[in-house]
Amino acid sequence: MQLQTASVSDVGGRSRNEDAYGQWRHAALFASVVADGAGGHGGGDTASRIAVDTVLAELARVAQTGVALTGPNLLRVLLRANDAIIDAQEHDGDLAQMRSTAVLLGIDEAAGLASWAHCGDTRLYCFRRGATVVQTQDHSLVQSMIDANLLEARDVRSYPRRNVLFSALGTADDLAIAASGEPFPIADGDAFLLCTDGFWEYLDESMMIEAIGQAQTPAAWLDLMVTRLRGSARPRHDNFTASAVWVGDASETTVLRMPA
Numbered sequence: 155m156q157l158q159t160a161s162v163s164d165v166g167g168r169s170r171n172e173d174a175y176g177q178w179r180h181a182a183l184f185a186s187v188v189a190d191g192a193g194g195h196g197g198g199d200t201a202s203r204i205a206v207d208t209v210l211a212e213l214a215r216v217a218q219t220g221v222a223l224t225g226p227n228l229l230r231v232l233l234r235a236n237d238a239i240i241d242a243q244e245h246d247g248d249l250a251q252m253r254s255t256a257v258l259l260g261i262d263e264a265a266g267l268a269s270w271a272h273c274g275d276t277r278l279y280c281f282r283r284g285a286t287v288v289q290t291q292d293h294s295l296v297q298s299m300i301d302a303n304l305l306e307a308r309d310v311r312s313y314p315r316r317n318v319l320f321s322a323l324g325t326a327d328d329l330a331i332a333a334s335g336e337p338f339p340i341a342d343g344d345a346f347l348l349c350t351d352g353f354w355e356y357l358d359e360s361m362m363i364e365a366i367g368q369a370q371t372p373a374a375w376l377d378l379m380v381t382r383l384r385g386s387a388r389p390r391h392d393n394f395t396a397s398a399v400w401v402g403d404a405s406e407t408t409v410l411r412m413p414a
Contacts, residue, residue: 180213201249
């Protein structure tokens with residue numbers, strides 16, 4: 155099973171890019187991670203970089219022990235990233251308030267299975283034949299309001315307090331990390347997207363799916379979405395980062411990404 159990947163990260167309308175991302179491979183195992191930092195005095199970019207670096211190092215360690223990339227194991231990897239950020243907070247007072255969201259995708263190409271874990275409002279999507287088959291649920295105020303039927307999902311992107319989070323890495327107490335349950339069978343034509351809120355805020359899921367049908371590669375898919383984002387973003391808009399993972403040979407399976 156072949157994977158095609160691409161990533162983009164941009165400072166947006168800010169002076170500093172506090173996002174980070176990375177990818178990892180070991181034999182038939184693949185992982186992608188995206189993180190979005192927050193905190194003064196340079197803490198945001200420090201937190202997101204610690205998160206990504208720790209995840210990549212922990213994946214390398216886990217791979218040597220033969221542990222599978224299941225949801226619970228990916229959750230443990232994010233817990234290690236949380237510990238690393240807390241450790242850095244304790245050694246530098248200027249970084250005491252730094253935090254980072256994160257999403258981590260793991261794929262076993264030999265088994266044809268995917269799993270994931272996330273914290274905060276950095277998201278993972280999987281699109282299949284023109285439909286959203288996976289979308290992580292944010293640890294945020296607006297998601298809690300949706301769950302309580304106090305807000306419609308279509309209003310999330312315009313709600314004034316949409317940036318209020320209930321969980322982020324770098325938290326000693328009340329940390330929430332969500333993970334997939336049973337491994338998710340992947341198929342040729344699946345399109346995974348990992349992205350920060352600065353990306354998905356300006357692109358609803360229908361736009362993401364529409365762009366798939368206009369792209370021959372994951373890089374072209376991201377380019378189309380970034381063009382749409384830049385055309386609708388507000389001045390001084392947030393940093394944005396996205397990583398795309400397409401399953402199957404892009405030149406042969408584009409048709410599989412569209413509705414049946």
